[in-house]
Amino acid sequence: MTIKTEAIGKEWPATTYEVGKEKIGEYARVIGIENPVHFDREAAKAAGYRDVVAPPMFCVVYGAPALGPAMFDSEVGMNFAAMVHGGQQFEWGEPACSGDVITTAAKCLEIFEKEGKDGKPNNGFYVFETVSVNQDGQEVARGTWTNIVRGV
């Protein structure tokens, strides 16, 4: 079976997320980060942040909702039963702080097939990008999400 590639370049409607102080603390606690800049407003300000600052990987909290419609788009046509999250990259810019309103847009960067090893069927690679900007138009995070579908 040949992989469908017509969704390459497709963009989906942006989602908006308002960052909250307690949500930042909840995320930081689960990861085990103890730096007070994630919990305490005064500590964050003393460290030069506008407000309580999110750990970098909090970008999945405000970024992932934009990706949902892309993943489930029938034009993309991923077979979820055979899909794994193969790789992930984030690049960070302006820190995300409590009170920020972050808008994230998702786009399909690439869809391609790679020959399976040792005679196994080909794997499909689906690469999406999310770009998150704050209320002042500053980029806070850019994500590259690679999903692999075994035996396209």
Next chain:
Amino acid sequence: MAELNAGDQIAGLQVTPDKYLPHRYAGASGDFNPIHIDPEFAKAVGLPNTILHGLYMMGLVARASAEAAGGDPRSLKRLSVEFRGMGAPETEVAVTGTIKAVEDGVATIEVVAAQGESVTIKNAEAEVAL
């Protein structure tokens, strides 16, 4: 400012996520995929049991990388990872790393997350500002 040199090992971290950690991570992140929180569902799709969220383990890699640079969250500029084996709750996750290069105030760290012999994140590369 952290003093980092090429070839140095970072302190890394060891964490044993308890049985309910995937539930708390699901709540914190919004990712409620049942393979992480429902043992019956996980087994029905062929997994041995519920598995850790890959992005949770990437969160641990990000934490260890930022801590290597002194702990300021601003220091982490880029992180790329490959997800490999599945992570299991109630098993220690060890994050280890080596400084690959230090150039223009930015250290590149090669990082791995593993549970015993089972590597869950490989070829991870973090860039941290010093």
